[in-house]
Amino acid sequence: MLEKIKALQQEIATVKASTLEDVDALRIKYISKKGKVSQLFAEFKSVPPELKKEVGKAINDLKLLAQERINQLRETFESGLEEGAGTDLTRPGESMKLGARHPLAIVRNEIIDIFGRIGFTVAEGPEIEDDWHNFSALNFPPEHPARDMQDTFFIQKDPDVLLRTHTSGVQIRVMERTQPPIRAIFPGRVFRNEAISARSHCIFHQIEGLYVDENVSFADLKQTLLYFAKELFGEDTKIRLRPSYFPFTEPSAEMDVSCSICGGKGCNVCKYTGWLEILGCGMVDPNVLENCHIDSRKYTGFAFGMGIERITMLRYGIKDIRHFFENDVRFLRQFESA
Numbered sequence: 642m643l644e645k646i647k648a649l650q651q652e653i654a655t656v657k658a659s660t661l662e663d664v665d666a667l668r669i670k671y672i673s674k675k676g677k678v679s680q681l682f683a684e685f686k687s688v689p690p691e692l693k694k695e696v697g698k699a700i701n702d703l704k705l706l707a708q709e710r711i712n713q714l715r716e717t718f719e720s721g722l723e724e725g726a727g728t729d730l731t732r733p734g735e736s737m738k739l740g741a742r743h744p745l746a747i748v749r750n751e752i753i754d755i756f757g758r759i760g761f762t763v764a765e766g767p768e769i770e771d772d773w774h775n776f777s778a779l780n781f782p783p784e785h786p787a788r789d790m791q792d793t794f795f796i797q798k799d800p801d802v803l804l805r806t807h808t809s810g811v812q813i814r815v816m817e818r819t820q821p822p823i824r825a826i827f828p829g830r831v832f833r834n835e836a837i838s839a840r841s842h843c844i845f846h847q848i849e850g851l852y853v854d855e856n857v858s859f860a861d862l863k864q865t866l867l868y869f870a871k872e873l874f875g876e877d878t879k880i881r882l883r884p885s886y887f888p889f890t891e892p893s894a895e896m897d898v899s900c901s902i903c904g905g906k907g908c909n910v911c912k913y914t915g916w917l918e919i920l921g922c923g924m925v926d927p928n929v930l931e932n933c934h935i936d937s938r939k940y941t942g943f944a945f946g947m948g949i950e951r952i953t954m955l956r957y958g959i960k961d962i963r964h965f966f967e968n969d970v971r972f973l974r975q976f977e978s979a
């Protein structure tokens with residue numbers, strides 16, 4: 642008798658049901674009036690008196706177990722969950738799709754990181770600027786063509802409110818509020834009234850750099866840019882500086898890097914010159930320092946500015962600048978793992 646109870650106990654502990662009807666069938670099979678457990682009570686009469694206590698307890702326990710098991714199964718169906726759902730630790734996880742970083746953000750963060758390693762901090766300024774910060778303090782003469790309506794988006798009818806055409810205004814803002822030593826870079830979005838094509842857009846991004854201290858020389862500028870070019874494009878990268886003009890730097894230069902695609906041998910990206918132009922730079926004009934109340938006899942500095950789109954296009958072989966602003970997921974998805 643005890644063995645029979647034990648066998649039934651095992652059977653009940655492992656019963657399964659896949660529908661509510663199955664649960665009901667189990668109830669009938671085990672604990673209805675004619676069920677297997679109830680039948681044990683009938684057989685109990687023939688148990689010898691000395692075993693009655695033990696067997697009686699076993700049968701009662703079995704009955705409780707059967708009721709509990711059946712109730713438990715019923716509850717899982719009634720709450721809409723399959724048995725064990727949510728607790729199966731062997732089930733593969735359902736992955737959530739994370740968004741991708743925008744390629745411009747990837748490259749911007751990398752540049753911030755490269756300069757961060759040599760002590761440059763990050764500062765930002767407003768996209769809506771005034772004439773002073775975008776032009777006048779940067780030594781743009783009143784009749785300078787860059788102030789022309791052609792290039793600049795003016796807001797309302799007030800020519801003193803405009804969308805910044807470059808990040809150089811942040812130089813002014815930082816120098817106005819801090820005395821040297823200053824070592825910082827300024828990433829940001831800029832705007833120019835230009836026709837949109839595969840090569841230029843009316844919205845783009847720049848990173849500006851500024852270093853002002855005692856005894857800062859052109860050699861410091863050159864070495865800083867060489868370090869930057871090698872970090873960004875690879876150890877074998879060479880740089881070349883060509884004389885140029887910006888109102889706010891004197892002397893001014895444009896920097897080329899050896900073509901990262903053909904290694905300087907000449908290809909269609911570098912137009913068979915072996916060089917790619919990537920930034921403008923120079924020594925901060927003393928007038929600009931004085932405009933910001935920095936003593937130009939004591940301090941010197943250098944500045945540089947580059948377009949993030951151009952560098953990103955070179956890095957990933959992107960041929961049309963408009964891709965950056967269309968937010969087509971087929972384009973953006975390609976940068977997911979980066």
Ligand code: PHE
Pocket residue numbers: 806807808809849850887890921922923944945946947
């Ligand atoms: N602001 C310049 C431009 O937009 C780039 C530049 C920055 C040049 C700093 C020299 C120094 O073209």
